[in-house]
Structures are given as structure tokens and as C-alpha cells.
Amino acid sequence: MFGFIWHGAFARAVFLAIALVGASAPAMAQNAIWFGNGAPTADEWNQLNNWSTGVLPTGTASFVNNGAPTNLSIRATGAGTDVTLGALQFVGPGYTIDVGDGITFTTLTLTGAGIIASSPNAPTIGVTFGGLNFLNTSTAGSATLNNAGSLVPAPPEAPSSTAMVV
Structure with missing residues (x-):
């Protein structure tokens, strides 16, 4: 009886409204484990095949004891330049x-927990020609920060950390 109202412009308007509501939903953060050893550059953060998911992490980037290169770089190559994510989690050797x-x-x-180090070897983050930002409640944890660039510290309300800035 009312089948006629689903034809034409009305049906397109309903479909468009549903699509717009779905598109406005927040995206889920992508977590990934550093694998490294991808070609052509085994130590490049922005190279998709260096990550377990084949996608750059936006949630938590985990670094474990899996034989991956422990020295890596965030350079203006591969899938992008700037990196924004919630946390760096280190459970492997000194990265x-x-x-x-x-x-x-x-x-x-870093916009979430910041640097989480649960290994005896705290990570080192070196900033040469770039910036390191701690936003929201992010902390540097027990990391060593070698800063020759721009460092934006965590806000006063962030939990304290035992980081060493050099």
C-alpha cells in the first residue's frame, strides 16, 4: 500500500541521511605491533609493511621482543610524515x-597514555629535526628524551613520569 513512497527522491534522501549518520561516527583507533624488516626500509615507522596490521597505528603502537629492528625512525617518507597516536607501549628490549x-x-x-615502558630497558626517543608533543594526560613514562628539536611537555594535570630529558 505504501510501497510507492520508497521510490525516487524520497528513497535517495532516506539513504543519504542514513549514510551521513554512519559517516559521523568516530573512527576506532588502530593498534599494531612493530614488526620492522619490511622492504625497502626495515626501520621506517611510516612504512605500512613494518606493522602487524599493514596500517599505521593510531591507538597503541606496541614494541615487543620479536626480532624486529630496535632502532627505528619517523621520517617524511612512506605513508605520511607526522604521527599522532595514543600510546607507545614497550615490552621488549631497549628501543x-x-x-x-x-x-x-x-x-x-601522543594523546592518550603516552609512553608505557614495562621492560627493564627504558626506550629512548630522539628528536632531531621535529617535534614531540604530549597532549591530554600523556606522559613520557621512564623514557629518555634526547631533544634537539621541539618538545611540548605534558600539561600540569598529567600524571607524573620519571623521564629523563637530555
């Missing part, structure tokens, strides 16, 4: 992450 390549300014921004 070192270098931010910047000396040519293009690159930024690492």
Missing part, C-alpha cells in the same frame, strides 16, 4: 625511535 630526518620537520604527538 630507540628517532623523530625527524634533518630535512623535513616531523612530529610525534
Whole structure:
């Protein structure tokens, strides 16, 4: 009886309204484990095949004792330049992450827990030609921060950390 109202412009309007509501839903954060050893550059953060999911993490990037390179770089190559994610979680040996390549300014921004280190070897984050930002309640945990670039510390309301800034 009312089948006629689902034809034409009305049906398209209903479909468009449903699609717009679905598109406005927040995206889920992507977690991934660092595998490294991808071609052509085994130590490049922005290279998709260096991550367990084949997608750059936006939630938590985990670094475990899996034989992956422990020295990696965030450079202006691959899938992007700047990196924004919730947390860096270290449960493997002492990792070192270098931010910047000396040519293009690159930024690492942490918006969630920040740096979580549950290994005896605290990670080292080196900023050469780039920035390291701690936003919201992010902390540097027990990391060593070698800062030759731009460092935006955690806000006063963030939990304290035992990080060493050099």
C-alpha cells in the first residue's frame, strides 16, 4: 500500500541521511605491533609493511621482543610524515625511535597514555629535526628524551613520569 513512497527522491534522501549518520561516527583507533624488516626500509615507522596490521597505528603502537629492528625512525617518507597516536607501549628490549630526518620537520604527538615502558630497558626517543608533543594526560613514562628539536611537555594535570630529558 505504501510501497510507492520508497521510490525516487524520497528513497535517495532516506539513504543519504542514513549514510551521513554512519559517516559521523568516530573512527576506532588502530593498534599494531612493530614488526620492522619490511622492504625497502626495515626501520621506517611510516612504512605500512613494518606493522602487524599493514596500517599505521593510531591507538597503541606496541614494541615487543620479536626480532624486529630496535632502532627505528619517523621520517617524511612512506605513508605520511607526522604521527599522532595514543600510546607507545614497550615490552621488549631497549628501543630507540628517532623523530625527524634533518630535512623535513616531523612530529610525534601522543594523546592518550603516552609512553608505557614495562621492560627493564627504558626506550629512548630522539628528536632531531621535529617535534614531540604530549597532549591530554600523556606522559613520557621512564623514557629518555634526547631533544634537539621541539618538545611540548605534558600539561600540569598529567600524571607524573620519571623521564629523563637530555
